[in-house]
Structures are given as structure tokens and as C-alpha cells.
Amino acid sequence: MTKQRLVILGAGESGVGTALLGKKKGYEVFVSDKGKIKEKYKQVLIHNEIEWEDEKHSEEKILNANTVMKSPGIPDKVDLIKQIRTKGIKVVSEIEFASKYTDAIIVGITGSNGKTTTASLTHHIIKQELNVGLGGNIGDSFAKQVLEHDFKNYVLEISSFQLDDIIDFKPHIAVITNITPDHLDRYDYQFENYIASKFRIAINQTKHDYLIYDADDEVITNHLKEYPVQSTLLPFSLKKTIKNGAYLDKEKIIITIDNNQIIMPTTNLALEGKHNIKNAMAASTVAHLLKIRKQTIRESLENFQGVEHRLEQVLKINKVQYINDSKATNVNATYYALESMDTPTVWIVGGTDKGNDYEELFQFVNEKVKAIICLGVDNEKLMNTFGNMVDIIIETQFMSEAVKIAYKIAEAGDNVLLSPACASFDLFENYEDRGRQFKNAVRNL
Template identity: 85%
Template sequence: MGFLVVLGGGESGVGTALLAKAKGFKVFVSDKGIIKNKYKEVLIHNEIEWEDGMHSEDKILNADVVMKSPGIPDKVALIKEIRIKGIPVVSEIEFAAQFTDATIVGITGSNGKTTTASLTHHILKQELNVGLAGNIGDSFAKQLLEEDYQNYVLEISSFQLDDIASFKPHIAVITNITPDHLDRYDYQFENYIKSKFRIAENQTEADYLIYDADDEVIVNHLKNNPVQSTLLPFSLEKVIENGAYLEEDNIKLTIDNKELIMPTTSLTLEGKHNVKNAMAATTVAHLLKIRKQTIRESLENFQGVEHRLENVLKINKVQYINDSKATNVNATYYALESMDAPTVWIVGGVDKGNNYEELFPFINEKVKAIICLGVNNEKLVNTFGGMVDVIVETQFMTEAVKIAYKVADSGDNVLLSPACASFDLFENYEDRGRQFKNAVRNL
């Protein structure tokens, strides 16, 4: 089969290595950082050659194909070398997809993709044999090897889409596109938009693209760059003939003159953005012939995603909410929009070129105090300093929560919604969210 080099010994890298070995490839895993012990053990157990703390270039440049972890940017010198040599560079999603005939639902977007993917999977699994992979849980490659489901719901990031060639989901979903990760796209929003739209680039008219028709970025891009797939938009603002829209308190979905009506009162998840996530998931379920009753029941009992507007505890009539997964401004916009009480807002981390202006109306209307939790909080203090009475800086989660406890009054919310990446003080957004929850439980 050839020689595959895997760059990055994380979940997607090790999953790809296992699948490739099973398919007869010679495999070498190389990570410039240190590979976690749990992954090292898997590589050793499966007799897959690996190295960490370095890249052996001579060996790597002999590859027939390179799978690179989504975390490695294109501008790294080694990646440039590999490309100059004409060695194909693919993502895990691209590599794995060639080994399955399963029906694939691919979900991308700046926000909402984890909730939409989890909700879609939750509905489909009631009646279908279906896996959930991509940016969630076990890697797609590993699931293909171990489970080989007939259907997959994949949460796919723009970084994974950057390195596809032939990957094609039968049903693609774009939840929304707002500026994020611009540091990886030469600070050109247009490059990031194109990257997201690659999810539909190999689709034909027999495939479907589900998208937010209220998102001007998506609508304008489609106008100027038409796709071949059958379009099924969803909207809260306009009537949609083929697709989903909101009529009074009902989601109305029409596909090929078949109509489905779902009351939004049955949604367990609150907030306008979750009505949209439900529209997208319902559209997928309807395309895959899931019964109406099943869809309705699934929407009613879906529990939501950890670290996404997750109610932690109520202490002295103050609700503590963990939204650590809000790693960009748009996600925090949704969080603040759904607050219905005065809010103490914990924000900060690694700023990816954020523009906070769209949050100003909520700050004036709902936020009573701001706690900046980051190594460098200067931009936050300069931006919001004049808008609230209390603005405090800290670099410790326990301290942030203690300050919030002092500032909040009965009936208030304390919201962790950082609008930034977590890598300055935490391992990842999950670590940040768990530290928040632990600090709240220890109050």
C-alpha cells in the first residue's frame, strides 16, 4: 500500500496509524511535542514505529502520503518541504473516508457544530446504526476500524477540510460562519470562508447542503460560488419553500413537498441559536427517513453538550453557567443573548484577533461585572473598562470564581464564556470548564 507518515500523535494521528496499519501501510508516527502516555501505549502495543520531541526529516520526506494533525499549520517549514517534494498531505477525514461506503453527514461552522452533531447523532441513533466522530470523541479512523457503522455524523473543523481532496459527505451542514482562527488564514476572512465551503466541493446534485439562510456570509458566498448539491436552508427570519423556517412557535420543514411540523416548545435547549441547531438536525433526520415521533421525542430528551451553556449549580439563588466551549466572540454572543438575569461574566484567554463590538449592547443591558481570566487582559480592560462598574483581573480559576461569588447577588448569573482560546492558562477548553465546575462545587 505504501509508506504513510503521520504527523502528530494525538487522537486523529493514532487513529489514522491504526487504520493504515490494518490496511497494509507501512506507518511512522512523528510528533514534535511529547506524545501522551495513553497514545504511546497504543502505538507500542500495535507495533507502530513512532518518535516524539523531534521530526526525522530524512525519513518523513520518503513518505508516499502524509497525514497531518489539524493542529499543525501549513506555514511550518517541514510541511512546505513535504509539499515541494510533491508528497500528498491529507487530513484524517480524507484518509479514512476512502475505506468506507457509509452514509456520511458532515457538520462544520464557526459555532454550534458540536451541539448540532451531538443532537443529530442523538436523533439518528434511535433508528439507525450510526457513529459520532471527527472533532468529537474517538477519531473517525479508529471507529472505521473498530465499529464500521453504516452511517457517521462527523463534526469537521476548517483545519480538517483544508487537507481534503475527494472527501464528500452525502449531507453537509454549515451552521454559520463568523471570524475565527484568522491567525491560521493569513488574517483573511475570505480564506476561512472558502475553507468551510470545501465541505460541499465534491458534492453532486444527489447530495445535500443544509445551511443558515440568515447568515449573510454564507448566502453571499453561495451567490458568487454556486455548489452542485441540493440546497436546504433554514431560517428564523424568512419563509423557506424547500428547507426549514420558524412559523410562530413551530419549526416548519418542507422537503419535496413533504411537510414536517415540530413545536419549539419541545426543545430542551434554550436560545435562538439552539432553534437553528434543531432545524439543521431535524432536516438531516428527515432526509434519512427517521420517523416524526422519534425526532420529536429526541428533541425533548436531548441533554446538551458539556461546556456549552451548561448549568453547573445554583448557590444562594445564583446560577453558575459553564460555557468554556465559547472560544470565539460569536459563541459568547449567543451566551450573553440567552442570559435573562444580571450577569457576572468571566472572559479571556488567548485572543485570536477578536473584535468585541457586537457584544456591547449585551454588556450595557445585562453584564454587571467582568472578571478577566488570562495572561494578558489589556485588550479586555481597554475595551470594556468604561462599560461596567466592576472589572477585575486574575490568572487563577479558583480566584475568578471566588470574586464572582462575592460580586453576584441573589437572582444573578455567573457565566464563564471566555470568547478566547484557553492555551495560556489551561490545557484546553475542557480543562478550563472542569476547573470552573470544580471551583464552583468547592465554594
């Protein structure tokens, strides 16, 4: 019997993890990357005798595949992907491929914002009592973990791009944190397409599975009315009383599942801000479903350290607090950041604009922002949008310069906030690179 041929496009964390799992499961594996493969990944492929190429895609080696696993970064409109689909070759994402080889309980978390914090927080709570891995869009490759650890449970942070390439993937517990316009460049600038993509997380769920979601988010609630899902619904809300799910009553989170109720005080939550109460509700609801003890949930919420590049307090210099929120790659994420500022703020913003509408930020900019530093290749839209709202608006293309300017403008008691509201690819490798450059520049002041 001839071996099934698995071709992997993109040799990053998920690609190389899938290659290792595929080889172990008896596939003939070929890895192809249009860019240069990082040395550490190249060494893994060589060591495991997996055939690879970089800086090109050889069609004759790709179009004879049975299955193609493509990196979530590759859009469907690329010619090669169109050819693959025309030939009827199955295209899957890493989570689709890897989930076939595990019987674990999967918690899948998606949303425009808050998914990394919610996934990290959920994992932090569950790992106190259960055997659990954290993967997907975060940390180690899910496929590699299935191969090496075979955890009994997984918490996966899942992007819409990963959900676009699922067929049978079904998390037992799905979470949608919120849905706001993002990545519309990949969805023909149709918000509906992006919403539908997020809801694919529940597409294969049955009534024995659960969907946890923000009931205050009209985009989600309207979509559910129009396109009901099979799953058992467990909403969470800051505004209304919820019979089955979670809600806020004064300063307490109340979670009810099948008449089994737990109550959590929010006064000592490690993470600040309203949006983090929602993240805590989602994570606690998952933990409650998985029968984690109330005491464990409460302690975990109080000692969770947060996520790097997400409202991360870097240093205080001359009574000015420097905050790294480089992970804010869309307007809604920056909305949460500005909302949580309680002193005058010097705001560093900009990057690759994905069709942003900045209007929802106006109230905070008027109220809290004393100066804006635009950090991008093309800052025209930002300059036009905010130019009349603040006394000082400056543009630069260097992080070190942006931080030096902020240092000159900020006075004792102010915040300097990097919260770009844009993707990072114009000047940086990714949002992590942008955040680290910011932290280094602050440390070098």
C-alpha cells in the same frame, strides 16, 4: 511490491486512529509528534507495533513518505510542512484518509459555532433508528471507528483545518451552521480564506447530495450567490418562509423536503435560546432526509441533554447560577451565551485573542453584565474595551481566584457565566481543561 509509507504528524486521537487504520490497510506506518505523546496513546502504538517518536520530528523518517496525515493543529506555514509539500508528498486530514475505507453515508457538519451541539443532536436523533457513529472533531477518531465498527452512517463534526486537507472527501449531507470571523490567524487574517475553507465541505458534492445551511447568515448566502455549489440546497431560517428546507412559523419548525412536510413544536425543546432552534432545525432536516420518523425526531429534541462546556448549568449556590460555556472560544459563541442570559450576569472572559472584535457584544454588556473578570495572560485589550461599560472589572490568571471573585460579587438571582470568547492555550491545556477547572472551583466554593 513495496509498501506505501504513511507518516502521521501528531499522535492525538485522530493521529493514532489513522495509524491503526493505516496499518490494517497495509501501509508502513510511522507516527511523529513534536510534543510528548500521552501515555494512553503511546501504549496503543506499542501494543500494535507501530513505529513512533515524540518530542521531535526526524526529517529523514518523514520526507520519504508517500502520504502524510497531519494533525489539524499544525499550520501550513511550519517549515516541515512546506518541505513535505515541496517534495510533492500528498498531505491529507484524517477524514480524507478514513473516508476512502468506508461506504457509509456521511453527514458532515461545519461552522464557526454550533457544530458540536448540532452534530451531537443529529447523532442523538439518528441513533434511535439507524446504525451511526459520531466522530471528526468530537469523540472517538473517525478512522478508528471505520476500522472497528464500520458503521453504516457517520455524523462528523469537521473544523475548517480538517477541511483544508481534503482532496476527494464528500459528505452526502453537509451542514454549515454559520460563518463568523474565527481562527483568522491561520488564514492570513483574510476572512475570505476562512469562508472558502468552510465551503470546502461541499466542494465535491453533486446534485444528488445536500447542503443544509443558515439562510439568515449573510456571509453564507452571499458566498453561495458568488460561488454556487452543485449540491441540492436545503436552507433553514428563523426569519423567512422556506419552500425547500426549514423555517420557524410562530412556535413551530416546519421542514419541507420534496413536498414531504413535517411540523415540530419548539415549546418543549430541551435546549434554550434562538441559536438552538437553528441547531434543532439543522439536525431535524438531516434526520428527515434520512427518513427518521417524525415522532422520533420530536422526542429526541425534547430529551437531548446538551454538550459539556456549552452553556452547561453547573450549580446553584446561594441562588446564584454558575454556567460553564468554556467552549465559547470566539466572540460569536459568547454573543449567543450573553443573549440567552435573563438576569444580571458576572462574566468571566479572556484567553488567547485571535484578533477579536468585541463590538457586537456591547449591547448585551451594557444591558446584562454587572461585572467582568478577565482571565488571561494578557487582558489589556479587554480592559480597554469594556473598562468604561461596567462598574467592576478585575483581572486574574487563576481560575480558582476568578470563581472566588465572582462569588463575592454575585447576588441572589444573578448568573456567573464563564464564556471566554477566546482560545484557552495561554493558561489551560484546552477548553475542556478550562471548563473542568471552572466546575471544580465552583464545587469547592
